[in-house]
Amino acid sequence: MHLPIDDRFIHALPADPDRSNLRRQIRNAAFSYVTPRVPSQPRLLHAAPDVAALIGLQPDDDQSDSFKNIFSGAVVPDEADPYAMCYGGHQFGSWAGQLGDGRAINLAEVKHAGQHWTLQLKGAGETPYSRTADGLAVLRSSLREHLCSEAMFHLGVPTTRSLSLIATGDAVLRDVMYDGHPEYEPGAVVCRVAPSFVRFGSFEILASRGEHGLLRQLADYTIEHYFAGIAAGKEGYVEFFRQVTQRTLAMIIDWQRVGFVHGVMNTDNMSIHGLTIDYGPYGWLEGYDHAWTPNTTDRQHRRYRYGNQPQIALWNLAQLASAIVPLVGDAEPLREVLAEFQTEFSAQYAMMMAAKLGLDEPRAGDETLFEDLEQLLHATETDMTIFFRRLAAVGQAHTIDDGIDFLKPIADAFYVPAELTGEVLDQWRSWFTTYVLRLQANTSNDAERARRMNAVNPKYVLRNYMAQLAIDKATVGDVSLIHELYDLLRTPYAEQPEREAWFAKRPDWARDKVGCSMLSCSS
Incomplete structure (x- = not known):
């Protein structure tokens, strides 16, 4: 396996002269050289083939021991000189001083097909910026980052990419909810890919x-x-x-x-x-x-x-x-x-x-249509993804009746249909009346409008309960759901009828479950 290494950040900007991983304040330097931690038993759980191609790897490279060893931090390529970046930041509105790459290590920079990429290992051990932490990451958070990075890319959202998810074979102690009950979790390393990791x-x-x-x-x-x-x-x-x-x-x-x-x-x-x-x-x-x-x-x-x-x-x-x-x-x-x-x-x-609403272009007065809709979506618990996806089925000839049938196209989006009575139902009827009239002002027909709407309103997103199901399976050694969700999320705007089960509201069991509704920064 060959990486087309082309480091330039470390050659253009001043380095911290101390090459140890010891925690310290760094002055007059943009980065510190570090040595990744060698995991005890690295095991590839998933790799993204299109990201591998971006950085110049061959289709079967992810099956090699070299891939597993390099992207877990076990082996540093001969031409690479890993480093962690120095930066500060405002956290929750307050200046926090020096922060830096506390559990991220830039393995190398590569150039392929005229594009330049930085490869960053997250969870590969302590750096000078780790403060009181260990620089490691757990499977739970690493799986979420790997899948979400790729899901966002295929949604068309600007994002860093993720090449691989590798289990380290090491146990990592974490207090998930910061409530004084730490537990050991399986460790993992994600390889993130971006033009650079320069931050505000x-x-x-x-x-x-x-x-x-x-x-x-x-x-x-x-x-x-x-x-x-x-x-x-x-x-x-x-x-x-x-x-x-x-x-x-x-x-x-x-x-x-x-x-x-x-x-x-x-x-x-x-x-x-x-x-x-x-x-x-x-x-x-x-x-x-x-x-x-x-x-x-x-x-x-x-x-x-x-x-x-x-x-x-x-x-x-x-x-x-x-x-x-x-x-x-x-x-x-x-x-x-x-x-x-x-x-x-x-x-x-x-x-x-x-x-999102299928209008040819915004016109004067549309702000009221948008604002009224957002207030209505708050009035009853309504699933955002399902609502906007189903709305494409409402056409210029949609009938607004005196009952509740006019809501049938979007009925699946409501968590508590019994709330659709009285004033709330009247408000929905009023909004739909205005919306259908507005659709009739479109120059495009219903079929073209629905096609456009379905290109901006995804059918599938990585809901937290979906990621948690994959985490639960992977924790006991079953990576099948990681692969299934990855494949699902590669085409989030497509219908994918064989995967229709994932186009559904959050199940009740996930409403208050840790990892589904409650998440912390613990990783």
């Missing part, structure tokens, strides 16, 4: 320490390799920030479109590329609820709830703007970019909602 926090830590020379180096490196066409100088840094803002905005719009909730939108979990990164206590909306967060750590203040993700993205961008002010010399042009985000978000959100 990579700039924040340098600005906070006054390391402005290195801040400029990092910005220039990032622009040169990932933001082609930007000229050098102050205006270039503003344009760099504008493009980061645009990429972040596009990512958030897609999160809202598919009902994805990240759960931990700290600035150290924000990619400079506008990619979804660091899959921890994430989840998909099941009952449509703007106040929902999957993160138990956040359940009191709900800072990272679904409905607040656009505002948090803007807040995080403001922190990045503050970090690069020393390069620009003036905060005003950066503030103007942030103001553009707010204006552009409203326009793009309207376009996204129009697409």
Whole structure:
């Protein structure tokens, strides 16, 4: 097995001179060299063949011992020099100082077919940034990250990719709910793949320490390799920030479109590329609820709830703007970019909602249609994925009767159909009346509209209970459900009639089950 290694980050930016994995504060360096931990008995559980092809591997390479050993951290390729990156971050709105890659190790960078990728092992042992942790990861969280990374890609959401999920054969002690009851769990390593793992926090830590020379180096490196066409100088840094803002905005719009909730939108979990990164206590909306967060750590203040993700993205961008002010010399042009985000978000959100509802394009007055629908989806527990997917069956000639039959196309989406009475039912009737009239203003026919709707409203998403079922099986050695879900989620917009069982509301047993409704950052 051959990896086309082409390391450039470590050759362009200053390194921490200490090559030990000992925990410490790192100054005047963008990264630290580290040595991955050798697992006791690595075993491949799943690999993504299209990701393997991206980085130049051959179709059968994942069956080799070399693949298993390299991507578990057991063997470092001859030309590689693994490293962990230094960054800081705002966590839950408060500056946390140095954070860095505490359980992630960049194994190498590779170049294939004109594209450059960084390969990162998550769970491969301690680094200088591990603080009081062990740098390891468990099967539970690693499986969720592996499947979700690939699920998001096939949904069309900007994301890091995942090459492989490998069990280490080692037991890892974790307190899942932080309630003083730690237990040993099977360990695992995921190999994440992205153009780079530079984060908002990579700039924040340098600005906070006054390391402005290195801040400029990092910005220039990032622009040169990932933001082609930007000229050098102050205006270039503003344009760099504008493009980061645009990429972040596009990512958030897609999160809202598919009902994805990240759960931990700290600035150290924000990619400079506008990619979804660091899959921890994430989840998909099941009952449509703007106040929902999957993160138990956040359940009191709900800072990272679904409905607040656009505002948090803007807040995080403001922190990045503050970090690069020393390069620009003036905060005003950066503030103007942030103001553009707010204006552009409203326009793009309207376009996204129009697409979900099958409208040719948003028109004046559609905001009321969107807002009324969102209020109704809150009024009764309604499954977001099923509702929007089933809505494609409502046509321009849909009959709005005096009873409840007009709701038949979307009936499967309601968790408690008995709530559809009285005022709530009247509100649904009023909304559907307005919606059908609006559809009649379309220039496209029902068949074309339904096709467009089904291209933006997925039929299958990685619901937490699905991931938990795969975790339960994999924990006892059965990886069949990992493979089944991976195959399902490769074509999330297709009907897949043989897999119709996965197009269903969350089962009652999953409503309050740990791993299905309650998740923590413990991994």
